[in-house]
Amino acid sequence: MKIAIIDDTPLNLTLMQALVSKLPECEPQPFADPAEGLAWCQQNEPDLVIVDYMMPGLDGVEFIRRFRATPQRGDVPILMVTADHERQTRYNALQSGATDFLNKPVDRNEFQPRVHNMLALRRAHLATRERARTLEIEVAKATALVHDREQETVTRLARAAEFRDPETGAHIQRMAHYSALIARQAGQSDAYCTMLLLSAPMHDVGKLGIPDHILMKPGRLTPDEFEQMKRHPEIGYDILKDSTSPVIQAAATIALSHHEKFDGSGYPNGLSGEAIPLAGRIVAVADVFDALTSARPYKPAWPLDEARQFLVEGRGQHFDPSCVDALLADWPAVLDIRDRFRDEDEH
Structure with missing residues (x-):
């Protein structure tokens, strides 16, 4: 699972990268520059985004808004890192598409369960997407079969008239x-x-x-x-x-x-x-x-x-x-x- 981490504070970025690396089958993608992180998330499909709120140039709320506006990014879970007192910020983040929050300073005992829950949600989304794709393929096959039988009926009726x-x-x-x-x-x-x-x-x-x-x-x-x-x-x-x-x-x-x-x-x-x-x-x-x-x-x-x-x-x-x-x-x-x-x- 690819986890994008966007935080302009090197210490926080290093800490979260280390915590993600300890999770099974998880690959961290760290970015200190939010613009670079957004560009990567738009070109690749991460399985989870962890983004800080207080960043220069592009804050976390605006990051989430632009990320959600990217096609096929609507079901990717997003964790925003905020101070517990930033309630209005949290409300704005939820309206922009944040899924959950991490409190500053980042605590390992909180971090890992929240990331685990978000990845479980992501896996459920991916499974649903795959079922929908499989169903679409099966419906297309069934439709093609009906079309072929319909065309055969048409052909036989036309031939009957020809005789x-x-x-x-x-x-x-x-x-x-x-x-x-x-x-x-x-x-x-x-x-x-x-x-x-x-x-x-x-x-x-x-x-x-x-x-x-x-x-x-x-x-x-x-x-x-x-x-x-x-x-x-x-x-x-x-x-x-x-x-x-x-x-x-x-x-x-x-x-x-x-x-x-x-x-x-x-x-x-x-x-x-x-x-x-x-x-x-x-x-x-x-x-x-x-x-x-x-x-x-x-x-x-x-x-x-x-x-x-x-x-x-x-x-x-x-x-x-x-x-x-x-x-x-x-x-x-x-x-x-x-x-x-x-x-x-x-x-």
Whole structure:
């Protein structure tokens, strides 16, 4: 245990250093200059500080105040050495953060028990700190495990929808990364962008409830078929809505809202403007852009310039203008996502 001793009187400093040296597993760090002692205590973490009150330039109360203001020094015990009659000084020292006091002149029979008690307190603080650190590590491990299981659930739900949908797994990856890109360009937090990256792939999970003859139809849907297809946002929401997972809750919101249009002409609820959840507005842009630029059994891929122009023309009507602008603001990142997540037949 490192014990800092600060006293400008050489005799007192020598005496206390000798007394500390006799204690088991204790190492004294003596300082006659209070400024030097404070600097050492701020750069190193002592286990106990013994400081005299009456010192030139920096008295004991001010020493304690500055020491306590140093980060991670709040639980280090401090013994102040004072004359028994200096009551007001003691009150000031307690308010500044002193733990206990030693009377002048220093008496060995008083010194050793007080130091022993302060070191026992210090050991208890260190043990508590270590338990908190261990608990933090265990909580982080448990949280990571929950996150991994949550991500596995997300992936399996998205894959289940893929098996019944002519769209590819690469489309799911691209639109999710486009969504995160839009959110990042729009100034959203890293946590929000990550949440979107994980939840966006489930936007079409409601297609699990659409009959095969409609979902797999290569040609144009009839009005009645399209009405049935338009049920998939609500089906997806019903599948996901009761989860306690924040990611799956976000996915439920996205599933329900990603076919809404900024001018209110979308479905299923005809929401408009900012009444549409932000995640839904973001995914609407990402999903449509990738659908346009991807080949499907019923259509060829659009050239990038034409898809880009479609988004621009749809600003304020189909799409939230700020989301369109966010996607187009980092075109090199868009091209990088397209290149990283190519469809299998393009490799």
